[in-house]
Amino acid sequence: MPTTPHPTRGVTQCGRCGASIRWATVIGSGQRMPLNALPSPMGGYAAHTTGSGGLLVRELTRDRAEPEYLEWKAVAHWSSCTGGGSGQQPRATAPRARPARRRPTVQPPLWGQPGGPRQR
Numbered sequence: 001m002p003t004t005p006h007p008t009r010g011v012t013q014c015g016r017c018g019a020s021i022r023w024a025t026v027i028g029s030g031q032r033m034p035l036n037a038l039p040s041p042m043g044g045y046a047a048h049t050t051g052s053g054g055l056l057v058r059e060l061t062r063d064r065a066e067p068e069y070l071e072w073k074a075v076a077h078w079s080s081c082t083g084g085g086s087g088q089q090p091r092a093t094a095p096r097a098r099p100a101r102r103r104p105t106v107q108p109p110l111w112g113q114p115g116g117p118r119q120r
């Protein structure tokens with residue numbers, strides 16, 4: 001049976017976009033990663049709260065593709081963070097205003113122009 005995380009406990013705000021997130025520790029690597037505070041069926045991670053209030057997360061793999069026991073499906077916040085940051089595309093900037101196009105000035109053909117490398 002899927003579980004849901006505590007609605008407020010452990011929830012903090014993303015420093016970049018202000019969304020509600022939870023910090024979790026990746027099982028195995030011990031890395032910290034931000035998860036969206038709300039579970040999502042689209043999540044690629046399974047998270048569960050430890051007895052001491054910590055949050056552990058693992059990536060859902062093919063052989064363990066569904067949350068088990070107390071786990072809930074979590075979304076890595078960096079995949080939905082709108083504040084930019086590492087691993088994200090730089091924010092799209094408005095196309096630069098182009099200078100108004102001028103009609104090319106018609107030049108007379110250059111006949112026998114003087115100059116250039118001197119002939120031997």
Ligand SMILES: [Zn+2]
Pocket residue numbers: 014015016017018019077080081082083
């Ligand atoms: Zn964010």
